[in-house]
Structures are given as C-alpha cells and as structure tokens.
Amino acid sequence: MSESAPVDTSGSQDGRRETVEAALASLQKTLTKIRGCPEKEKQALRREVEQLESMEQKLTQGRVEIVVFGEISTGKSALINALIGEAVTEVDVRGGWTKEVWHVPWEGSGYCIPGLDQSQIVLIDTPGINEVGGASRAELADEAAERSDLILFVTDSDLNDTEFTALATLAARNKPILLILNKVDLYSQQQRRQLIEILQDRCRDIVSADNIIPASADPREIEYVIEDAQGKTRHELRKPQADVESVKARILEILAQEGLALLALNAAMYTADKSDRIAVLRIQMREQAAQQTIWTFAGLKSVAVALNPVGFADVAGGATVDVAMVITLGRIYGLEMAWQPAKDLFLAIAKAAGWVMLGETVTHFLSSSLKVLTAGAATLLTAVPQAAAAGYGSFIVGQAAKYYFEQGASWGGESPKAVVRRILETTDRDSVIARLKDELKEKLHRNPHSPSNKE
Ligand SMILES: Nc1nc2c(ncn2[C@@H]2O[C@H](COP(=O)(O)OP(=O)(O)OP(=O)(O)O)[C@@H](O)[C@H]2O)c(=O)[nH]1
Ligand SMILES: [Mg+2]
Structure with a gap:
C-alpha cells in the first residue's frame, strides 16, 4: 500500500470494530441531517443521499471495491478477466474499448471480511484515462475512485506523463495502490527487471516498491514447434496461461x-468529503432562494406603494409586505416564524436603520402620490422613482433579516445597527433602485388596476 495511507494495521479487532461503528455513525448522522432539510434541498441532494446510502450498505455488507485504472489498451479488462478466471468483461485490440464503468463481483476470490458473511470483492473496470470525449465518464471514474478501497493502476511499459499525473492524483486519495506492469510476456527477463526498476525509481514517493507488480493478463500466442514420432515438425500457435x-x-x-x-x-473519508460538499451546496441554495425572495418582495412593495400610496404611506401599512418577507426568509433557513416575532424582527431592523431609508422614501412619495391620484399615468411615471425607493427599503430589510437567519437567528455578536449599517454601505443603492424601477414600470403597464391603464 502507499506509504502515506492512514491505515491502522496494528489495530486490534476491537479497534477495527470501533472504526467501523464511528464511520457508520457519521454516515447516518449526515443522512439524518439531509432528511431534515426543506423539501427543495432534499430534492437537490437526492444524488448525494443515494451515494451515502450505497456507501452505508457497502460498509455494513463488507463490500470491498477494487477499481482498475490505466491508459487505453494496457489490459485493464484483461486483468479483471484473468483475476476472475473467465471472460466477464470485453477485451479488444482496438483502443478505447471499455466505454462504461463496470462492476464485476469477484466470486472466487476466497476473501471474506471476518464476521461479515455477505462480504464480497467487486472489481471495477473503467475506460482508459486518456479516452476522448468522456467528461461524464471521467466523473464516473472519479466517483469510482472516491468510493473504492484499493486501486489497481495498469501500464504496459514505462509511464508517460499522462499516466504519471493520473497515478499521482490517485495516490493523493490515500488508498492502497498497486501499479501493475502488464504484458510482461512481450519483454525479455532483463527488460522486465529494468522496467520494474525504472517504475520503482520514478514512483518511489507514491507507490511502495512491493506494490509494483508484473503480470501478463492476456499473453500473446507463442509459436510452438512440435515434433512427431517420425521426426517431422510442425508449427502451432498456443496461448500461454495468464499470469x-x-x-x-x-x-x-x-x-x-x-x-x-x-x-x-x-x-469515513467519503462521508466527510460529501458532508462538506453538501454543506456548501445548501449554503448556495439558501443564498439563491433568499436573494430571489428579497427581490420578489422588494418588487411587490414598490408595486403596492405605487398603486396604493395612501394605505402604504405610513410605516405600519408598508410593514405588511416586509413582515411577510421576513417569514418567507425564515422558512428558507428552516425557521417557522409567527407573525408577531417576524414583525418584531422587522421593527428591530427598521429601528436599527433609524427609519431613515423607510421614512425618507415614504415622505418623498406622499407628495407625488396626490398627483398620481389626480393626474393619472403621466404623473404615475414620475412617482416610480419614489415607489422604487420604498422597494429599496424592503431590500435592505430583507438583507438584514437574511443575515440574522444565516447566523442561526442571532446578530452574530454584533448589534443590529452595525449589521444594517454595513449592509447599507456595501449595497449599490442606485443599481438596486434602477432594477426595481424597471420591474415596476413593466408591472404597472401590465396591471389592469394601474391608473395608467384606466384612462
Ligand atoms: N501480449 C499481451 N497482450 C495483452 C495482455 N493483456 C492484454 N493484452 C492485449 O491488449 C489489448 C487490450 O486489452 P484490454 O484488456 O481490452 O485493454 P483495456 O485496458 O481494457 O483497454 P480499453 O478498455 O480499450 O481502455 C488486447 O488486444 C489484449 O489481448 C498481456 O498480458 N500480454
Ligand atoms: Mg477495457
């Protein structure tokens, strides 16, 4: 095995059981966490759940996976056939023959994990590492490497750069790797020795010397000269046994x-890696959903203010939309909030902002709203900037509430005022307002209740 592999070979039977139990516990904990996610996240994490469930099964049943890598035509499939003792996977002189990742149970291996009667070894055939047009295949092969317990890397001569890089990348996974020098029937004894020495020297940092092994998985036929009783000779081609x-x-x-x-x-390594990736994915999904919600509600607020300036002219009236937004945001972060606590949170944010942005936009708007009521469409358009500014207020409230939920329903050791100030400083007010204005104009034109459409 590779010298850096973190495997406790001295471990007692008890120690090993404990390692299995710890791995199983972390696997199940990750699965439970995903099962408690909102439905949308669960949908997006379906593949990860399947992978983790399959890993759980692999561990409890004792399924050892050995994956075979190497360049095209080096004899990966032939090696699997030779190990199993029958032609289970296709071998062909044409390079790039194996197109899929294949799982083949190694029935006659004679190996069984003590105490796990169902345990078995599965050999996994992969397409050549330099197989063209295989981005998704490469992904499958990568997943196979990630899951596997042992890696066989097959070559048929000294390693070229592509092979060396692939081998080094696989070695970084901290799993035992065997480097198989296949097709040794094509070399003289001396050439074999030389090649093995070269490989040992080049790979000394990634594969230990006793894991570099010669093989002939599918030796070429040899011409035999056969002499009969009369001394007549004939030539016959025979295939030597695989070695x-x-x-x-x-x-x-x-x-x-x-x-x-x-x-x-x-x-355990697989689970740790997956749960890290799941965490990142969940954060990204929540961020995306939260931003979408904030834009929707900010847009809604500006439409509501434009269409109903009197009702929304005071903060209490406008708060309806903001409180609804806070509740929706809470839900994204897995928190069910009742109306009153959501309203309290909104008021805390608004107070932290010193009512400034909200008050300012509302006052400005009041003057123009009167004109809207009397003059109709032309004036309505002049009111658009103020209505958009009201939407901007909601946008800020949304960002602050989002921060609060991200911190696990707290201000993360800061004051709400400091948080809101930072949000105000880092938000490009003009571009938010410009976007809201555009949306508002479009909506007002479509809305049958809009004064501009009543004329
Ligand atoms: N001489 C010799 N030829 C071999 C040996 N092993 C495999 N071959 C030949 O090498 C060719 C490729 O073998 P495969 O097993 O199909 O190789 P592969 O790595 O699976 O190839 P792809 O699936 O195309 O990537 C075939 O013609 C095999 O007969 C061996 O030990 N000696
Ligand atoms: Mg093959």
Missing part, C-alpha cells in the same frame, strides 16, 4: 491485513 498470481496474492495480503479498517476509513 496474475502475484497481483492476486498482493491484493489478498492487503485485505487480510487491513480489509475492515480500509473499508471503515474509506467510508
């Missing part, structure tokens, strides 16, 4: 030493 015994022996040796620990540590 993958050293590969098989090394795999079984590693598994016997640390099979269960490998499985457990692997599941």
Whole structure:
C-alpha cells in the first residue's frame, strides 16, 4: 500500500470494530441531517443521499471495491478477466474499448471480511484515462475512485506523463495502490527487471516498491514447434496461461491485513468529503432562494406603494409586505416564524436603520402620490422613482433579516445597527433602485388596476 495511507494495521479487532461503528455513525448522522432539510434541498441532494446510502450498505455488507485504472489498451479488462478466471468483461485490440464503468463481483476470490458473511470483492473496470470525449465518464471514474478501497493502476511499459499525473492524483486519495506492469510476456527477463526498476525509481514517493507488480493478463500466442514420432515438425500457435498470481496474492495480503479498517476509513473519508460538499451546496441554495425572495418582495412593495400610496404611506401599512418577507426568509433557513416575532424582527431592523431609508422614501412619495391620484399615468411615471425607493427599503430589510437567519437567528455578536449599517454601505443603492424601477414600470403597464391603464 502507499506509504502515506492512514491505515491502522496494528489495530486490534476491537479497534477495527470501533472504526467501523464511528464511520457508520457519521454516515447516518449526515443522512439524518439531509432528511431534515426543506423539501427543495432534499430534492437537490437526492444524488448525494443515494451515494451515502450505497456507501452505508457497502460498509455494513463488507463490500470491498477494487477499481482498475490505466491508459487505453494496457489490459485493464484483461486483468479483471484473468483475476476472475473467465471472460466477464470485453477485451479488444482496438483502443478505447471499455466505454462504461463496470462492476464485476469477484466470486472466487476466497476473501471474506471476518464476521461479515455477505462480504464480497467487486472489481471495477473503467475506460482508459486518456479516452476522448468522456467528461461524464471521467466523473464516473472519479466517483469510482472516491468510493473504492484499493486501486489497481495498469501500464504496459514505462509511464508517460499522462499516466504519471493520473497515478499521482490517485495516490493523493490515500488508498492502497498497486501499479501493475502488464504484458510482461512481450519483454525479455532483463527488460522486465529494468522496467520494474525504472517504475520503482520514478514512483518511489507514491507507490511502495512491493506494490509494483508484473503480470501478463492476456499473453500473446507463442509459436510452438512440435515434433512427431517420425521426426517431422510442425508449427502451432498456443496461448500461454495468464499470469496474475502475484497481483492476486498482493491484493489478498492487503485485505487480510487491513480489509475492515480500509473499508471503515474509506467510508469515513467519503462521508466527510460529501458532508462538506453538501454543506456548501445548501449554503448556495439558501443564498439563491433568499436573494430571489428579497427581490420578489422588494418588487411587490414598490408595486403596492405605487398603486396604493395612501394605505402604504405610513410605516405600519408598508410593514405588511416586509413582515411577510421576513417569514418567507425564515422558512428558507428552516425557521417557522409567527407573525408577531417576524414583525418584531422587522421593527428591530427598521429601528436599527433609524427609519431613515423607510421614512425618507415614504415622505418623498406622499407628495407625488396626490398627483398620481389626480393626474393619472403621466404623473404615475414620475412617482416610480419614489415607489422604487420604498422597494429599496424592503431590500435592505430583507438583507438584514437574511443575515440574522444565516447566523442561526442571532446578530452574530454584533448589534443590529452595525449589521444594517454595513449592509447599507456595501449595497449599490442606485443599481438596486434602477432594477426595481424597471420591474415596476413593466408591472404597472401590465396591471389592469394601474391608473395608467384606466384612462
Ligand atoms: N501480449 C499481451 N497482450 C495483452 C495482455 N493483456 C492484454 N493484452 C492485449 O491488449 C489489448 C487490450 O486489452 P484490454 O484488456 O481490452 O485493454 P483495456 O485496458 O481494457 O483497454 P480499453 O478498455 O480499450 O481502455 C488486447 O488486444 C489484449 O489481448 C498481456 O498480458 N500480454
Ligand atoms: Mg477495457
């Protein structure tokens, strides 16, 4: 195995059980967390849930996954066939033959994790690492590497740069790697020795010397000269037996030493990585949903103010939209808020802002609203900037409420005033108002109750 792999080979049986239980617990904790998410997030995390459930099954059943990587035509599929002892996956002289990631149970391996009767080894065939046009295939192969417990990297000569880079990337996963020098039947004894030495030297930092193993998975036919009783000779082509015994022996040796620990540590690393990614994804989703909500409500507020200036002229009237926005935002962050606490939060934010932005926009608006009522469409358009400014007030309230929910329903050790001031300072007021104005104009033109459409 690779020297850096974090595997406790000295661990007692008890220690290994504990590692398995710890891995299982963290897996289940992550799954429980996702199951408690809002429906939309659960939908988006479906794939992650499937992956984690499958990892849970893998661990409890003791399914060891061995993934085979290498350039095209190096004999990856042939190696799997030779290990299993029958042609289960297709081998072809044409490069790029294997197009999918294949899972093949290795029935006759003779390996079973102690105490897990159902345990089995699965060999995973992958397309060549330099296979063209395979972005999604590369993703599948990557997922296979992430899940796998042991990696076989197949080459048929010295490593080229692509192979070396791929091998180094795989080695960084901290899993045991065997580097298989396949097709050794094509080389003389001396060439084999030389090649093995070259590989040991080049890969000394990523693969330990005893994990670099020669093999001939599908040796080329050899011409035999056969002499009959009369001394007549004839030529016959015969295929020598595959030789993958050293590969098989090394795999079984590693598994016997640390099979269960490998499985457990692997599941733990996989879960940690997935739960990090899930956390990032959830933050992104919430951020997106929250911003969308804020824009919707800010837009709604400016429409409401433009159409009903008197009702919305005081803060209490305008608060309806803001309180509804606060409740919706809370829900995005998994918090069910009743009307009164939501209103209190809105008032706290408005107070922190010193009523300035709200008061200012409302006063400005009052003067023009009278004109709207009397003069109709032309004046309405002049009222648009003020109505948009009212929407801007809601936009700020929304950003502050969003911050409050992100901090787990607190101001994160700051005062609401400091938070609101920072939001005001970092918000590009003009561009927010410009966007709200555009939306407002468009909506007023479409709205049958708009004064401009009543004329
Ligand atoms: N001489 C020799 N040829 C081999 C050996 N192993 C495989 N081959 C040949 O190499 C060619 C490719 O073998 P595959 O097993 O299809 O190789 P692969 O890596 O799966 O190839 P792709 O799926 O196309 O990426 C075939 O013609 C095999 O017969 C070996 O040990 N010796
Ligand atoms: Mg293949």
